[in-house]
Amino acid sequence: MQLIQPQVIHDVIAAGISAGADFVDVFVERTFNDGMVFKNSRVEDSQSGTLFGIGIRLIHDEQALYGYTNSTDREELLRITNLLGARINGKGKDLTLNFEKLSYPKIPTMLDKEVDAKYKLSYLKNIDERLRKDSKVSQVMLNFTKKKQLIEVYNSEGLFATEERPYIRLFHHLVMKDGNLQTEAFYGPGAIGGWEFIEKLNTEEVCENLLKQATTTLYASPCPAGKMPVVIDNGFGGVIFHEACGHLLETTSVEKKASVFWNKMGEQIAHSAVTALDDGTIAGAWGSLSIDDEGMPTQRTTLIENGILKNFISDRLGELKTGHKRTGSARRQSYKYAPASRMRNTFIQSGEYELAELIGAVPNGIYAKKMGGGSVDPSTGQFNFSVQEAYLIEDGKITKPVKGATLIGTGPDIMSKISMVGKDLQLMAGMCGSVSGSIPTTVGQPPIKVDEILVGGQA
Amino acid sequence: MKQLMEKVINQITDQKAEADLMFSSAKTLKMSAQKNTISTYNVSSSQILGVRVIKDGRVGLSYTESLDDESLKLLVKQALQNAETTEVNAHERILDLAGTLQDELFLPEEEVSIALKTEKALLLENGVKKLDHRVTAVPYNSYSEQDYLSHYLSSRGRFTTYRDKSYTITSSAVMDEKGKKSNYYDFHMAHVFKDLNFQKVIDTALFHSRNLLQEKTLPTGKYNIRFTEDSLQSLFNCFSNFYSAKSAMDQVNPWTNHLGTEVISKDLSIIDHPLFERSFRTSKFDSEGVQRKPLSLIEDGVLKSFYHNSVTANHYKAQTTGHAARSASSPLGVYGTDLLIKGKNVKPLPKKYLEVIKMDGLHSGANRVTGAFSVAVKGYIWERGERVGTFGNITLSGKFMDLLRQVEVTGTDLLSSTDESFFSVPLMFYDISIAGSN
Structure with missing residues (x-):
């Protein structure tokens, strides 16, 4: 059953075209959210909710007009459409549409097994008990979220596409204390799928890693400051590519010339060791989609090949404004946002080196085992990242743990300084905030060696 | 409705x-x-x-x-x-x-x-x-x-x-x-x-x-820092858990056991003021329907109170302070309103200092449990009351609680953040770690 009467959608799209729009699309969304917060060794919050709304977009020349409402009422939807249409100085035309349902290859998910609340609770209690066996653990916070997003996309070309997207994530947050020393550790795996994903996590290993990370940083010395080589390990280390380069390749920035790479297509923008992809088709991956939020089947897109810029991440408006073909990358947090070109699962492809070889190539520097988050100003390419778990490298060997490291620099500069790429690619789930809201994305990379980067630590 | x-x-x-x-x-x-x-x-x-x-x-x-x-x-x-x-x-x-x-x-x-x-x-x-x-x-x-x-x-x-x-x-x-x-x-x-x-x-x-456009990096070292009100507001907002009874209950407030003790410079007092006449938007009641009033959080450096809602108040056998926060889709928490940073014992400006006008990466570069932070900053170099240069491509790091001890008050007027929800007397922070050129 469709979320709204197709005839109503037809009338809305026809009204937009009649007002002079070149193109109209309608995004209908119903999302069921379910969450449980386990804290202080008990369920602190249990919450569920339903979001529902409709987003209407009119495109005329390079202008995008967008409106949304929670109402399915035909008159309200037409009122919004006419309000948007009044902004267009174009000649309208009549339109009759027969929507044709799009068939497309479905990206496999990790199924969507339902379990009852008691089962979830016993699972979370088990993690809590395992972590609290270490007497230094002062708090454990587990945030379980599950979301089922049903979307429908209609447009003035007669497209009707629908997708059901199940998301699941379990966020672990551990606080450790010893006298006046205090630290924390995080781990937040997520996937497109259901409880099967959670069951496949190796709880023992997850707990061990969290405890090890917290213990290491609890007693770590302050990180030295200055420019030095840095080896960044796999998995969430990929946030550096996501921030330092990925955002700069979205046509959302390119179209405004607000990216330092806007005119670099076909040019060497990274070290020849770097090949990077944005792939929406990985089975079960947190940032995968079968279709994007404009109803286009998603793709595996090569962004950089041996250092040469090959593709931008593009959506309909991006193609219209820059000429770079759509890549199935139109994404948004919800109907409250117009779609924009955004990353999906973005990573640097595997290279030829073992981690030990990368470490061995650094006389003195930093090994960033686990990265935190970061941000970038696409217009200048300047980025910053925090490092959650780091160690000194002395004479090509990992020595003592250090804390409080931040990495800063510019995208073009760091991309040219990634001189060695390791073998062991790993992907990690994260949330990415930008112009069309906060969306699930995967970051990833094998271990990489950056020849020089400014490390912010204690002077 | x-x-x-x-x-x-x-x-x-x-x-x-x-x-x-x-x-x-x-x-x-x-x-x-x-x-x-x-x-x-x-x-x-x-x-x-x-x-x-x-x-x-x-x-x-x-x-x-x-x-x-x-x-x-x-x-x-x-x-x-x-x-x-x-x-x-x-x-x-x-x-x-x-x-x-x-x-x-x-x-x-x-x-x-x-x-x-x-x-x-x-x-x-x-x-x-x-x-x-x-x-x-x-x-x-x-x-x-x-x-x-x-x-x-x-x-x-x-x-x-x-x-x-x-x-x-x-x-x-x-x-x-x-x-x-x-x-x-x-x-x-x-x-x-x-x-x-x-x-x-x-x-x-x-x-x-x-x-x-003229920004230059600075040598790694210790510097005197003045934050613009917007930058200072970002720091105070980032570490708002320090004043939260909910964070104290959750063991993620480093000042949990410090009520009644001196936690920052005794030259500073911090007030949460929901009804301040210069605020962009005052707030008469909280998300439990409790009428609000000003709350002294820190007086002459001594921690006086946390933000409470009815749940934290019941837990600590205290009174709610009217700081319940909740949206339609979120659980009951606590959150502050507008902050006033007042100061005494005014000192002259140092001959040389940096003014931070832009701070990036606080969302990921701060540890709210320990108070440690490391962020990318940009701004101006001041010498003898004149702006003599622009800096960038450096990081500033420290601990929030230490920062508020390494401080002197340099004026009496309450200056406002751009959004008119944070007001502070001019402050100068001393010996702050900067990482830049080697």
């Missing part, structure tokens, strides 16, 4: 449960410009209703954006089901408050034509571009307005209404000179259209972006 909320409350009390409801709705208009045309034009109307039920001491939450009968029944059913999955919480109750409270700020104004709004929205782009040929883009520019309404209704009979209209404008300037790039962003907010200061936003974005 009150009738609909009462209907939902009645469905819940029929199930021998207590409840409170949060409703909010917003109507917005937003425009931004590219290439001297309005490139995006967004209009919206949205609403959401959230419920917190307490049955047999167990709390369940649910929310919906659809307000038809079927959705409302599902809302109640889900909240009651969720309550069954939680454990008994002896501290969480619906407050025994009744009566109606209103906090509406709709200042009278003449109707503004869409043509004028459009003209001004375009100015936020072309006004920047025409003033300096080095401007290559104005990626962040927007005109937006919002009508916001929220209601709270409890099964004990408390009903509140909060409403306002606000306007926000933003602009930025990306500049390029011989391959060197800079960007600065500014904004302004007002309650009536005619109070929007378009030229101030344009001039501020251009002024700082021009100066940042």
